[in-house]
Amino acid sequence: MQRTLADWLSHIERIHPKSIDMGLERIRDVHQRLGLKRPGKKVITVGGTNGKGSTVAFIEAIARAAGRRVGAYTSPHLLAYNERIRIDGRDADDADIVAAFEAIEAARGEVVLTYFEYGTLAALWLFERAKLDLAILEVGLGGRLDATNIVDPDVAVITTVDLDHQDYLGDDREAIGFEKAGIARAWKPLVLGDDDPPSSVLGHAYAIGASAVRAGCDFFFEPLPGTDHWRWREVGYRVELPAPALAAPAQRRNAAVAIAALRALRPSPTRLQFAEGVAAARVPGRLQRFERDGIEIVVDVGHNPQAARELAAWLRASPATGRVRAVFAALGDKDVAGVVEALAEQVDDWYLAGLADSGPRGIGVDAFAERLRGSAADEGQRHADVATALRAARAQAGEGDRILVFGSFHTAAAALALLGAN
Structure with missing residues (x-):
């Protein structure tokens, strides 16, 4: 009898004795056995303490407004596991996720995967088959040893660095920043949402030759007086934008970081597409x-x-x-x-x-x-x-x-x- 999605989720919860077991060896092994390549023509990986899900939503909405075929992998979910894997704005259906889990189970052999590793591989398996223009991967925990880090991004994003998950990442911003900076790649853009990122992040970017693109330094955002609109700008370029539908004050920063990531990716969306995407982005459970x-x-x-x-x-x-x-x-x-x-x-x-x-x-x-x-x-x-x-x-x-x-x-x-x- 074929397992349902609920059956599979119960199964993968039981396989690994720990809910969190950071490291790339297991998932890299199974990734290779599955023969997976790139999940999309371009990849953006989004890490950070807060704002990851919202930033993914802004990137996704803007890229879709630009006519690109987009996949987004996020976690955790709120009401249904399917929320974690979106293709062209739609949650993956049960049958597709089950097919991915069956392929992973057949390939893993004796390798014991965590719940998150199963989900990450399922997203990568589905994304590759969807022939995406852009795959957006949200880091689950940290960055350097997170399952999503088996994929080399064209642009890496760190939204914020603050204290959280200290048992796994370290007791201060410098230690946590070093773990999050592990998603950066040599000679590729690293977009930073903090005005004052930890020196460990900047030091790592410098050491590997990543190009840091910093809020408040390389790109700026400010309100337009007398309106609810705002402006995003960098040297030689600016765009006026509507207020995000997402309500918190931090959402303008998240939207600004998303714009910086897509500007770094090239080709850039148009000004109209940036505005449409900022207005369209929605994420449940954020105010x-x-x-x-x-x-x-x-x-x-x-x-x-x-x-x-x-x-x-x-x-x-x-x-x-x-x-x-x-x-x-x-x-x-x-x-x-x-x-x-x-x-x-x-x-x-x-x-x-x-x-x-x-x-x-x-x-x-x-x-x-x-x-x-x-x-x-x-x-x-x-x-x-x-x-x-x-x-x-x-x-x-x-x-x-x-x-x-x-x-x-x-x-x-x-x-x-x-x-x-x-």
Whole structure:
């Protein structure tokens, strides 16, 4: 009996004893056995602490506006695994992903692959068969040892470098930056979204001869006074753009980085195509807004202090008329105190929720609340799961209140499922 996609996902979750096991030897071996070559005529690899998914979406939307056949591989997914692999703007269907998994299983022999390695190989297998003009690969974790790094990109992108996944990447920006810089290639462009990137990133680029293209140095973006439009510019070129549909202040930076990547790739899209793509880009779970019974509900995947600072900036720029009620649930390896500190002045009421069923990194609400002892969320309500917490927040919210649901992709997925999003 042929396995369904759900059967395959259960199977590949069980094969490797660890959910994260960084290294390129296993996936490179199976990649060679599959006989895979380039996933597209051109490849852009996108790494960074925050903003990767949004930057991929901007690159994808602009390239499609330019008439290119585009594939995008992202992770994690929110509601369905198929979201991870898109070809020409459509999620891969179950049958195609199953066919890819069957090919990988036949080729791997005794090689034990992780869940992410299976998914990466499946995307590369499908992309090659789709005859893409452009393949966009989002790094899963770090860069140097991430499964996506078996492909040599024509342009590498590092959106931001900040503290996250320290158990795997290091305890400071310099160490983390070095790991992320591993996606750069000799004599190829490396687009950097940070105004002040770590010296480890610039040092690595210099050492291998990569051409660093830096925000605030080689390209610039600024608002146009009196409008919601903005300008992107570099020496000898400028383009005026509409506000992104994605709401957070950081999205202009993400869009600017995407434009820089496509300008570096050549041939460049036209000014009209840049504008169309910026306006068209959408990503679920990034300040995704709903109205239920007169209450605004905002869902965001932000899960580290840098992302929380961006959320706080948006809350300041778009204040609610009533109270801000935060439904917060995070995985056990996150700097949750740092997240609360970043948002403390913008949140009136906290609803803490457990993610006990979210794999080995999941945590129950009592242990989660203990980690927040002494913080602004210390007196927050406790709920076993996100759905229960969101129901409580909705029951207690009044006209003009805003409910912010955030802290993890797991948190956002639970909220979107409850809200009936698709």
